[in-house]
Amino acid sequence: MDYFYGPGRNHLFVPGPVNIPEQVIRAMNRNNEDYRSPAVPALTKTLLEDVKKIFKTISGTPFIIPTTGTGAWESALTNTLSPGDRIVSFLIGQFSLLWIDQQQRLNFNVDVIESDWGQGANLEVLASKLAADTAHSIKAICIVHNETATGVTNNLAAVRKLLDHYQHPALFLVDGVSSICALDFRMDEWGVDVALTGSQKALSMPTGMGIVCASPKALEASQTAKSVRVFFDWKDYLKFYKMGTYWPYTPSIQLLYGLRTALDLIFEEGLDNVIARHSRLAKATRLAVEAWGLKNCTQKEEWYSDTVTAVLVPPYIDSSEIVRRGWKRYNLSLGLGLNKVAGKVFRIGHLGNLNELQLLSCLAGVEMVLKDVGYPVKLGSGVGAACAYLQDTTPMIPSRI
Numbered sequence: 001m002d003y004f005y006g007p008g009r010n011h012l013f014v015p016g017p018v019n020i021p022e023q024v025i026r027a028m029n030r031n032n033e034d035y036r037s038p039a040v041p042a043l044t045k046t047l048l049e050d051v052k053k054i055f056k057t058i059s060g061t062p063f064i065i066p067t068t069g070t071g072a073w074e075s076a077l078t079n080t081l082s083p084g085d086r087i088v089s090f091l092i093g094q095f096s097l098l099w100i101d102q103q104q105r106l107n108f109n110v111d112v113i114e115s116d117w118g119q120g121a122n123l124e125v126l127a128s129k130l131a132a133d134t135a136h137s138i139k140a141i142c143i144v145h146n147e148t149a150t151g152v153t154n155n156l157a158a159v160r161k162l163l164d165h166y167q168h169p170a171l172f173l174v175d176g177v178s179s180i181c182a183l184d185f186r187m188d189e190w191g192v193d194v195a196l197t198g199s200q201k202a203l204s205m206p207t208g209m210g211i212v213c214a215s216p217k218a219l220e221a222s223q224t225a226k227s228v229r230v231f232f233d234w235k236d237y238l239k240f241y242k243m244g245t246y247w248p249y250t251p252s253i254q255l256l257y258g259l260r261t262a263l264d265l266i267f268e269e270g271l272d273n274v275i276a277r278h279s280r281l282a283k284a285t286r287l288a289v290e291a292w293g294l295k296n297c298t299q300k301e302e303w304y305s306d307t308v309t310a311v312l313v314p315p316y317i318d319s320s321e322i323v324r325r326g327w328k329r330y331n332l333s334l335g336l337g338l339n340k341v342a343g344k345v346f347r348i349g350h351l352g353n354l355n356e357l358q359l360l361s362c363l364a365g366v367e368m369v370l371k372d373v374g375y376p377v378k379l380g381s382g383v384g385a386a387c388a389y390l391q392d393t394t395p396m397i398p399s400r401i
């Protein structure tokens, strides 16, 4: 393959992997270290304590695993469930589809609740299944908090409410890969049993780290769960936690220092401020989409995602052409439409370490591309709408006041 050079920066607006802040890049620019020296366990201890804050959990036990979101899924499932277990899973887009595929290949009995792509999890069907399941044959509810393919955020508090209402003991497993550290997420308050994320999404790190957090109930389930697991076995981690050395196998030293800095940046800004920033940037993006006369793939406001916006294009335009054009002409990377919505949507990722003017550069790029591909957009319309909103709402940077 040819090497492509383009001057200036690539404008990376796919919904993961996302931009890595300079501070994190610099923190990772270092030699390897002996992970059995006293320094690495000491660093790891701070990381394990601090990642709990991004899950909003006190009682959870975190595992930092050399893997991706997909491995974190596998860790959550194989540690808590046995082959043949009935689990309820929602199919609402490509990422939930892939997780369901994994659940089936791991030999669980998956009861799929499907919705149109662009809609959220159908909680009415969940309610009827829970009501009917007096024998408690459902062992887990699996849900993707934020479906990255369609820009749909599911209401986790409502799922917990249903479980409580029916006094159902099913485990509550949540994919928070494109939500944790960007959207409001409360592991303890919502009674989530396993929550997971990957480093290249809202944490703004390189790919390669899966972070899984288990509730006491999930840890208890892991003692009897019969799924085969080796690399992902929580038992091995817990053994080394007890010994104070933390690692059953070699961690990436560079990623550990990267995570330290990524967390420091998040805490310096304040997690709630980070979440509010995502909400602001998302709103500005939606205002731009509206000004362009285009529709959000997400069918109802209650499901609007604050980390990714999937934009529907008119039938006479192929959304893949928009993505291709953006990259070739403007060094702008947008997300493709995946699977069922391929060619129909393009996605703007607005998650991670990102600010207002960066987002505006993306919106300006999208406008030019839209015009390039023959969509009658008024240049400046979306950027103008976003600017007006951001000027009203962008707070001062506290450290610079």
Ligand SMILES: *Cc1c(COP(=O)(O)O)cnc(C)c1O
Binding pocket: 016, 068, 069, 070, 071, 095, 144, 146, 147, 148, 175, 176, 177, 178, 198
């Ligand atoms: C990106 C993503 C994944 C997959 O993560 P990988 O790191 O590519 O394995 C899973 N779920 C969601 C919601 C995602 O956005």
